[in-house]
Amino acid sequence: MEYRELGKTGLKVSRLGFGGLPLQRVDEEETKKIVKSLLENGVNFIDTARGYTVSEGLLGEALEGVRDRFVLATKSMARTKEEMARDIGISLGNLRTDYIDLYQVHNPNMEQLETVIAPGGALEALFEAREAGKIGHIGITAHSPEVFKKALELPWVETIMFPYNVVENQGEEFIRACQEKKIGFIAMKPMAGGNIESGSLAVRFILDNPAVTVAIPGMAAVSEVEENAAAAGDHSPLTDEEKAQIQKIRQELGSQFCRRCNYCAPCTVGISIPNVFLFAGYLRRYDLAGWARSRYDSQAVKADACVECGECESRCPYQLPIREMLKKAHEELMAVKK
Ligand code: SF4
Ligand code: SF4
Structure with a gap:
């Protein structure tokens, strides 16, 4: 497994990380097996979210005794100081730890980002939690390039998470900017929301980009951890056959696939x-x-x-x-x- 500095945080993370969203469909026992497999395969970055229902709690239980071997990241949709302070407390309780390495503002739109930054906004709670030693670093996750671009200019942003995969490469320019500014870049939706069937190909494509710090496919089985870890450990360049496969996927999905860029907004009647x-x-x-x-x-x-x-x-x-x-x-x- 290859490891990288996560921006300027001083944390060293495996280039393959664990996305905790699919834990919502497994139980305690399976989560423990997955966490064990992450350790065996050198994966030390775990990302979850307050919004992924049981995910934080399952991880908290599975991490008993091994929590210190991981860089733990979670996120909250809270936009105000009060809500964020409450959510940080809940995350700490769920994850059964007194310290979360990275706490992220979860997918704000431009308007919500203003609320987060404004007096009384969520950022104040994040600063206070960092000051109190409850969290180590602050990041942001986004789906729209507009928010990604804005995040690059915000001095408190230490990591940015954004979709990046074979068919969603609209963030490439900004991903390069992360590298230049030493902001950790976390690639989410490596399989394009499940559209790309070959996990190995998806992981190899993303990690082939040197500006990506860590990719976090969602995993719900030990076999997926093993497959993705093997792909992350294969540092050979993409073969002609793999490049042809990528082209094929792009052609197949290109015409009917939403990249969540939000350029279509605003909808006349307010549909997101x-x-x-x-x-x-x-x-x-x-x-x-x-x-x-x-x-x-x-x-x-x-x-x-x-x-x-x-x-x-x-x-x-x-x-x-x-x-x-x-x-x-x-x-x-x-x-x-x-
Ligand atoms: S529908 Fe089109 S414009 Fe709207 S988010 Fe999806 S890809 Fe972007
Ligand atoms: S009302 Fe329908 S067609 Fe009009 S902008 Fe909204 S989604 Fe598009």
């Missing part, structure tokens, strides 16, 4: 278009139907409110048939039994 596609993706590919449905239920405006004005489609750089895709996603999400 990329969120709808994200939840539908979780439903189709991750076997997380209940969770996808509950996230969809929390959306203020659902996809069936679309008035077919077509404004979004004229702004989508990938010419996606958004209206048609929204209808399909809504039908699939609403068909999930609660």
Whole structure:
């Protein structure tokens, strides 16, 4: 396993990290086996989130006695000081530790980022927690290039997490900027939300980019840890066959795949278009139907409110048939039994 400095944090992390989202579909015993396998395979970076329901708690239990062998990262959707202080406390309790190495502001949009930074915002709680030794470093996660770009200018941002994979390479320029500014770059959604079937190819493609500090595929089985660790340990250049496979995937997914860039916004009636596609993706590919449905239920405006004005489609750089895709996603999400 190769290790890298995580920006200027002084932390040394394995280039393959563990994404904790899929733990929502496994139990305590499986999580313990996964954590054991991470240790055996030299993976020392674990990322989870307050929003991944049971994930923090399962990890906390599985990390008993070995917590110090990992760099532990989590994140919260809290935007105000009060909410963030509460969430940090809950994360510490769930993870059964008195110290979290990296705490991240989870996927704010531009407006929410303003709230986070403003007086009384979540950042104040993060600073206080760092001062008190409860957390070590502060990062941010984003889905839109606009937020990524903004994050690069914020002096308190030590790491940035953004989707990066074979078909989602819209952040490449900013990923290079992370390297130049010594901000740790964490590649999320390495499998493009499950769209890329070969885990090995996905991991090798990402780690082939020297500007990526760590890639964090979500894993829910020991076999996945082993497969990804083997791919991360293979430092040979991508073969012609692998490059051809990448081209094929790009051609197949290119026409119908939402990159969550949010260029289609604002929707005339306020639908969060990329969120709808994200939840539908979780439903189709991750076997997380209940969770996808509950996230969809929390959306203020659902996809069936679309008035077919077509404004979004004229702004989508990938010419996606958004209206048609929204209808399909809504039908699939609403068909999930609660
Ligand atoms: S076509 Fe539908 S989704 Fe697109 S902007 Fe109009 S109302 Fe929103
Ligand atoms: S629908 Fe198009 S513009 Fe909107 S987020 Fe997806 S890829 Fe970007």
